[in-house]
Amino acid sequence: MSGCRTGGLRRRLAWVAAAVAGLAAxxxxxxxxxxxxxxxxxxxxxxxxxxxxxxxxxxxxxxxSSALRGKYVGNGLSCNDCHLGRGRHADAAPMWAAYxxxxxxxxxxxxxxxxxxxxxxxxxxxxxxxxxxxxxRAVRALVAYARWLATGAPAGVSLPGRGYPNLxxxxxxxxxxxxxxxxxxxxxxxxxxxxxxxxxxTAIVFPPxxxxxxxxxxxxxxxxxTAAAFIKANMPLGQPNSLSDRQAWDVAAYMDxxxxxxxxxxxxxxxxxxxxxxxxxxxxxxxxxxRRLGAHASGKPYDPWQLR
Amino acid sequence: xxxxxxxxxxxxxxxxxxxxxAADVANxxxxxxxxxGHGATPCVACHxxxxxxxxxxxxxxxxxxxxxxxxxxxxxxxxxxxxSEVMQLFAKALSGAEIRDVAAYYAAQPAHGTHEIAxxxxxxxxxxLAERSDWDRNLPPCFSCHGPRGVxxxxxxxxxxxxxxxxxxxxxxxxxxxxxxxxxxxxxxxVAQRLGEPDIKxxxxxxxxxxxxxxxxxxLNDSRPAGGPR
Numbered sequence: 001m002s003g004c005r006t007g008g009l010r011r012r013l014a015w016v017a018a019a020v021a022g023l024a025a026x027x028x029x030x031x032x033x034x035x036x037x038x039x040x041x042x043x044x045x046x047x048x049x050x051x052x053x054x055x056x057x058x059x060x061x062x063x064x065s066s067a068l069r070g071k072y073v074g075n076g077l078s079c080n081d082c083h084l085g086r087g088r089h090a091d092a093a094p095m096w097a098a099y100x101x102x103x104x105x106x107x108x109x110x111x112x113x114x115x116x117x118x119x120x121x122x123x124x125x126x127x128x129x130x131x132x133x134x135x136x137r138a139v140r141a142l143v144a145y146a147r148w149l150a151t152g153a154p155a156g157v158s159l160p161g162r163g164y165p166n167l168x169x170x171x172x173x174x175x176x177x178x179x180x181x182x183x184x185x186x187x188x189x190x191x192x193x194x195x196x197x198x199x200x201x202t203a204i205v206f207p208p209x210x211x212x213x214x215x216x217x218x219x220x221x222x223x224x225x226t227a228a229a230f231i232k233a234n235m236p237l238g239q240p241n242s243l244s245d246r247q248a249w250d251v252a253a254y255m256d257x258x259x260x261x262x263x264x265x266x267x268x269x270x271x272x273x274x275x276x277x278x279x280x281x282x283x284x285x286x287x288x289x290x291r292r293l294g295a296h297a298s299g300k301p302y303d304p305w306q307l308r
Numbered sequence: 309x310x311x312x313x314x315x316x317x318x319x320x321x322x323x324x325x326x327x328x329x330a331a332d333v334a335n336x337x338x339x340x341x342x343x344x345g346h347g348a349t350p351c352v353a354c355h356x357x358x359x360x361x362x363x364x365x366x367x368x369x370x371x372x373x374x375x376x377x378x379x380x381x382x383x384x385x386x387x388x389x390x391x392s393e394v395m396q397l398f399a400k401a402l403s404g405a406e407i408r409d410v411a412a413y414y415a416a417q418p419a420h421g422t423h424e425i426a427x428x429x430x431x432x433x434x435x436x437l438a439e440r441s442d443w444d445r446n447l448p449p450c451f452s453c454h455g456p457r458g459v460x461x462x463x464x465x466x467x468x469x470x471x472x473x474x475x476x477x478x479x480x481x482x483x484x485x486x487x488x489x490x491x492x493x494x495x496x497x498x499v500a501q502r503l504g505e506p507d508i509k510x511x512x513x514x515x516x517x518x519x520x521x522x523x524x525x526x527x528l529n530d531s532r533p534a535g536g537p538r
Contacts, residue, residue, distance in 0.1 A: 086440065189464055189492045198461050200460065240446055
């Protein structure tokens with residue numbers, strides 16, 4: 001029974017982490033197109049020894065997160081899919097900026113602990129899996145990698161290039177019907193007409209944007225504003241800022257009209273989950289084409305720790 | 309009796325339709341080896357029966373290439389969307405069904421390569437770009453579209469592993485200069501324009517050095533139909 005209690009505690013901790021996560025996932029407010037001044041260390045500067053091995057493992061898990069599939073990862077995504085360039089690329093939620101933002105007053109151990117909690121939340125939401133323990137090798141490796149990327153960065157500073165550049169919404173609101181056309185013209189070639197992504201052998205090359213293999217309704221990217229900001233600054237790959245603001249918003253709104261794995265905080269009442277956790281720009285719990293998004297797991301007791 | 313015959317006819321028509329849609333690899337082989345008898349010369353002269361191509365003159369390796377990609381290229385040659393005097397003449401002499409068969413034949417050839425060994429430093433630089441790239445120049449890694457080790461993805465992102473360096477180099481330069489532009493959404497063109505000539509030599513040498521992985525490709529989404537809108 002103590003296991004249940006521990007589970008409950010872990011769950012509560014996770015929601016605290018998730019609350020922090022929600023804040024961190026907000027697009028930052030710096031002007032779009034800001035050149036990031038910070039440059040993470042080159043790969044050749046990676047230290048040796050056991051710390052180097054841990055950092056290297058962190059980088060590998062970051063890029064090939066499917067290595068943890070079935071254990072901590074419950075979908076077809078990798079960290080690298082949203083944090084482009086192995087977590088280095090400015091305006092694509094770089095890991096050096098995420099770490100730098102934790103207050104200096106906390107001290108290195110507390111700052112690392114905050115980041116570890118944030119990474120756990122990523123596993124629960126964006127990776128639609130379960131949180132590896134804070135002191136697991138997986139979390140320690142990912143933290144070590146992020147901290148190494150932030151070598152030389154000031155503490156407690158929101159560095160230029162953090163998150164995704166905030167994108168003001170179109171005055172009339174986004175139009176998913178226009179977004180559908182943007183998707184067909186610009187996105188489907190890689191992500192597939194059904195949003196399921198594409199593979200080469202068993203390796204997922206183009207990440208699934210919705211459906212069972214994508215991030216769940218708690219993942220930061222399910223927010224239309226966050227997705228629009230990411231898309232504008234980074235998509236199509238290799239053509240950043242090529243879509244108009246309007247196109248980015250429209251296609252983000254279109255993406256949000258599709259079903260995805262349940263929000264792990266769902267406890268049986270969709271409206272309740274929406275009220276408690278979705279007071280932001282998203283379609284969770286809303287009716288789309290006569291069906292309520294997120295209603296697919298109704299009536300089923302949900303254990304976020306066994307979400308697959 | 310009449311009803312039975314009608315049913316049998318329907319079944320035969322249905323089977324016939326199925327056969328018409330499926331590629332005829334044997335017919336593809338026939339065209340590859342002997343041409344089609346009305347204008348298309350045998351492919352074997354330049355690409356080989358095994359699809360090995362000829363490195364020195366930049367004739368591409370076709371063995372193991374995705375059939376959908378080969379179909380699209382042949383349709384693009386036929387429609388004048390991709391330049392090459394020789395290939396345009398050849399493709400114009402092929403019917404849609406023949407394009408499908410030839411593509412299926414080469415796709416079915418084992419993608420074994422004579423992986424070309426060039427300067428190690430050049431290959432290393434190419435690998436760096438292919439795998440990690442240079443995001444400061446907004447260059448995504450080649451792997452992010454062509455798959456790990458360039459094994460190819462779907463019908464739009466061709467197999468690169470084991471392709472001849474001369475051919476890759478020639479194509480990247482063509483994209484860079486604007487003489488090739490049949491890529492969907494200018495995905496390749498925008499990347500090629502940001503590549504310097506040393507980058508191009510590097511990635512070409514790197515992919516040519518790879519032994520093409522066994523054809524183990526799963527496509528979740530078959531891409532747009534061959535010859536459709538670019």
